[in-house]
Amino acid sequence: MKKIISIKVLDAVTATTTSNKIDVSGAKRVGFLFRRANHASGSTAFSVNIGGEPLETVTPTMLACNMLITNTANTNSQTLTRVASVTLSADGDAYAWLDPSVICTFVSVTATETTDGTHSAWVILEVEE
Numbered sequence: 001m002k003k004i005i006s007i008k009v010l011d012a013v014t015a016t017t018t019s020n021k022i023d024v025s026g027a028k029r030v031g032f033l034f035r036r037a038n039h040a041s042g043s044t045a046f047s048v049n050i051g052g053e054p055l056e057t058v059t060p061t062m063l064a065c066n067m068l069i070t071n072t073a074n075t076n077s078q079t080l081t082r083v084a085s086v087t088l089s090a091d092g093d094a095y096a097w098l099d100p101s102v103i104c105t106f107v108s109v110t111a112t113e114t115t116d117g118t119h120s121a122w123v124i125l126e127v128e129e
Contacts, residue, residue, distance in 0.1 A: 042115025051106035
């Protein structure tokens with residue numbers, strides 16, 4: 001049976017911030033919800049770092065992930081859109097998923113602020129019970 005786990009990794013931060021590393025080793029799929037609020041000007045760029053070292057590694061090496069699949073509208077003839085980051089320039093939410101071809105044990109999320117706003121992010125895991 002499948003179970004969905006949602007982990008809030010950034011909670012209304014007001015400056016450029018990187019979350020703690022989250023163990024995703026048992027997940028079948030990894031998704032992200034990004035939120036910008038209290039917008040007056042500027043934007044927030046959300047990016048994801050991944051690591052593949054064993055879980056017992058205290059400080060795993062984390063690298064930028066350029067394999068996020070966005071919720072971008074396309075036609076049947078187009079392939080999925082893969083990006084390095086998702087930018088929100090107004091109050092709102094955006095979803096992205098880690099490309100299923102990516103194998104990793106850890107993820108972290110960075111919200112890079114330009115000007116103002118609050119920035120939140122969730123990691124959403126699909127796991128087997």
